[in-house]
Structures are given as C-alpha cells and as structure tokens.
Amino acid sequence: MSINASGWKPEMGSGEGVKAETFTGNRALMLEEPLIFEMDEQGGCGVDIAPAPKVASRLGGLERKRDIGIPGLSEPQTVRHYTRLSRQNYAIDLGLFPLGSCTMKHNPRLNEKMARLPGFADIHPLQPIDTVQGALKVVADLGEWLVKLTGMHSVAMSPKAGAHGELCGLLAIRSALEARGDAREVILVPESAHGTNPATAAFCGYRVENIPATERGRVDLAALKARLGPDVAGVMITNPNTCGLFEPDMIEISKAVHEVGGLVYCDGANFNAIVGRVRPGDLGIDAMHINLHKTFSTPHGGGGPGSGPVVFSEALTPFAPLPFVEKQGDRYVLIEEETAEEHHGQTFGRMTAFHGQMGMFTRALTYILSHGADGLRQVSEDAVLNANYILRSLDDVLDAPFGASGPCMHEALFSDKGFAEGVSTLDVAKGLIDEGFHPMTMYFPLVVHGAMLIEPTETESKATLDQFIGALRSVAERAKAGDPALKAAPLHAPRRRLDETLAARKPVLAWKEPVQGMAAE
Ligand SMILES: *Cc1c(COP(=O)(O)O)cnc(C)c1O
Secondary structure (H helix, E strand, O other), X not given: OOOXXXXXXXXXXXXXXXXXXXXXXXXXXXXXXXXXXXXXXXXXXXXXXXXXXXXXXXXXXXXXXXXXXOOOOOHHHHHHHHHHHHOOOOOOOOOOOOEOOOOOOOOOHHHHHHHOOHHHHXXXXXXOHHXXXXXXXXXXXXXXXXXXXXXXXXXXXXXXXXXXXXXXXHHHHHHHHHHOOOOOOEEEEEOOOOOHHHHHHHHOOOEEXXXXXXXXXXXXXXXXXXXXXXXXXXXXXXXXXOOOOOOOOHHHHHHHXXXXXXXXXXXXXXXXXXXXXXXXXXXXXXXXEOOOOOOOOOOOHHHOOOOOOEEEOOOOXXXXXXXXXXXXXXXXXXXXXXXXXXXXXOOOOEOOOOOOOHHHHHHHHHHHHHHHHHHHHHHHHHHXXXXXXXXXXXXXXXXXXXXXXXXXXXXXXXXXXXXOXXXXXXXXXXXXXXXXXXXXXXXXXXXXXXXXXXXXXXXXOHHHHHHHHHHHHHHHXXXXXXXXXXXXXXXXXXXXXXXXXXXXXXXXXXXXXXXXXXXOO
C-alpha cells in the first residue's frame, strides 16, 4: 500500500480492502431502519392532548384496560421513518419497471392534477345527484371512450380491478346462460392464462379445463374446437396473450364458441398492445375487462387502487351489473335499481357498494383526452416497438422461445435455456436488482421454463432501454458462465435474499413485543 504526498491511499477510493460496515448500519444515504414498533418510546406521544374529562363509562365494564399498543413517536420521527422506508422502495418514478403483464407505465402528472380537483376529490358517493353532475359526466364520458375503443355495446364501471372485472364478466355470462335455462359447467382457459382466470371461473362455480397451446405459443384451435360442446359455458382468452403474442384465430375461436351456445370472455389486461388498432368487439368478444391501472396509466402497485371496467356485447348487456350512469336530456342520473329497460333489465346485481374508483376514472379520462385517438394508437405502436427492440437486442444471449414465430406484441418473453447448471431465473432477477433495475416478471407464463417476461411500455426512452439491455445482457452472460457471485446477488440491496417461500407460507403479520428478560436465542 503506497501513501502519496497528501496522505491519501489510492485503495480508499476503490473500497477494496476497506471494511464496509458502519457504526450505524447506514450506508451513506441508504439508511437502516427498524420497525416503527421497535422505535416506540414507551409513553411517548406526538401531540398534546388535554386529559379526558371524567365521565361515567357506559361500556358496562368492557372498556379496554391496557394500552392499545400504538407506537408513540413525534411527527418528525414518524415522517423520517416513512421517508427512509420509501427510499428502499423501487417506483415507476425512479426507473424502468419491466414487470411483464403489469404494464407499469409513467403516470402523467396532469392526471394527478385533475384527480385532485376538489370537485372530484372531495365529493361523497351519497351526495345528491344534482351536486355531482360533473363527476357523473366523467364516469359517463370515460365509459363512452371505453365502449368506442373496444367496439363493444355497453360498459360497467364499478369493478375495482382486473380480477374483479373477470368476476363481473363471468357473473354476467352465468346469468345469461341461466336466463335461457341452460346452466353449463365448464369454462375453458388456455394453459398460459393469468392465474386470476381459472380462479375467477372456479369462484363462479365452473369447472376449469385447460386448452393446450401450439408450438408458436397460441391457442390450439383444433384442440379447442374438439373440446367444445353443450357443457361449455364459455372461454376466457387473453389477447394479446400472456406470452406477449397476438391470437390471430380469435374471430374463429369466438365463432366456434358461439356455435355451441357458449360465450367469450376476453382478459383485456394486455389492451395496451392493441389500443387504437384493434377493437375487441370486432373479434366476437362478449365481455372484457380493461385495467385502467395498466392501459390507461392510473397508478398501481404501491401507488394506487386498480380499476377494472368491463365492456359487454349486445347479448350480455341486459345482464350487466348496476349501477349505470345514464344521460337523460342534459342531466346525468345514476340507475341503481333494476328497471325493465333493455340495457340492465336482467342485471345480476351489484359488484360494489358505490360506483367504482372515481380517482382512477378522472385519471384515465385525462390520459385519454390528452392523447386523443391518434395518440392512443401511437401508445400501442411504441409499446410494441419497445418490446421488439428488447426481444431482438437480447435474443442472441437469451433464449426467446417464440422469437422465431415473428415479432412480439408489447412484451418480450425469454426462457432459462442455456443457463449454467444450478443457475436459475431467480438468480438473474436478483442480479438485476444489483444493477438498479426492478426485476422482470419471472416464472410466468407457466408454459415457458424459467420464464422472464419483460414489458417496457411506450414511455421509456431508447437510452433507458439500452441501459436495461446492457444490464440484462451482462447478468445473462454471468448466468450462462455460472458466475457463483450471481447466486449471492443482490449484494448491494438493503436486504439480501429473503426466504420468500417461508414469508408466503407462514406470514408474520403482527408485531409482538419481545418478552422482557428473555434472552434472545
Ligand atoms: C394484471 C392481470 C390480471 C389481473 O388484474 P388485476 O387488476 O391485478 O386484478 C389478469 N390477467 C392478466 C393477463 C393480467 O396481466
């Protein structure tokens, strides 16, 4: 070790040979943080509250005698606690979020500004209708756009997420079949489907049967047709599918299902790839949910609630749920009761207490209006272009199982083929964390071994994509070479590898105060 004139050792800069631990456990701006309960200063309180006046209890001796166990911290302590935790989080405002199937896109700030207008943000669902005409117009206008963009007949705005929309669609299908005295038993679902599809069908009391996929990653039309019969209530098909591929036989699939008296549910979670280019209504679909929090940029994940409006064909419209917003003259009304009218005459009922996710409606309508019809078409084109750029930039180093069958839609799919013995997709995901990226979706869809599903979305710049491609290329090369350090990744994250299986199987959801005087084992 040489020391130069200023006393500075060159090794100090590189960090090599220097002990990395700090007194605090903090690493520069990355701060360690205990649980808020562990920070509790017994008896501490953040505010001055006058002692409660003595009144006789009317609780009949049932009142709580013990402390309620809320940590007592001051306001600055509390603010710092949550701010520190938030810095250990990854967010769409921080960098590329390549989670396939999730469409983690930029949430435009204009949406937020509109959603916060007091006339939208500070209203109550039980307010008199005449005082919320503007809000109802937002719901109605958004619904009209969704019906137009999908080429469908009507829309139910109340479902609160994609999976909730699936439930809404299948309940309408069940009602339609029962109304004609033809309750059926089976829903067909492709092998590659999102887990919510079979779960929804089972929840609605149907038996789920799988439709196999072709080698090109599409629904096997011949196998589907062979299975169709009078016991089949319908199919649930995702288009573009979860392999990131368009189902070109969709019209023929719908026709075949309708011929045997079944109905067609489309999982519209991947609408971002085709919005403005394809109208699902033209493909013979009877019901489809739209994830506003995916295609129409309302925040999701930790950022906000979902919203899953469902569009219906003419055949299913009478069975759609209440409530509906309807324009009568120049006034908007909320239809909350069953009426004899054609578009909700045989409604299956209600999905939620009120009308849906108002904040998401405002954001989605803002997004749609600020893009316009041409802008929305550009969204899907750019999303598809970005995904294909990733697919073709990495298919020399990663196996692209359907790469030979042409371009993908809005997400690129790779497998773990070619990784060294003992190296897995999980290791690659952990390696990406060290490179500063949120991992892609992994092990989904199940039809591809060690799947890595990457969805860049349209708002990522070429520079960001190139940096991500460079990072994933480097991690993939380490995976193929069997770099043992990759098995230990992430090395630079605040936490290393957690036992995720144990956490899922035996979640510890409540903090328990350590028993005083017991030595930690
Ligand atoms: C996201 C997604 C769903 C479920 O939507 P949620 O809003 O998360 O309930 C269903 N199917 C597919 C293909 C999806 O990507």
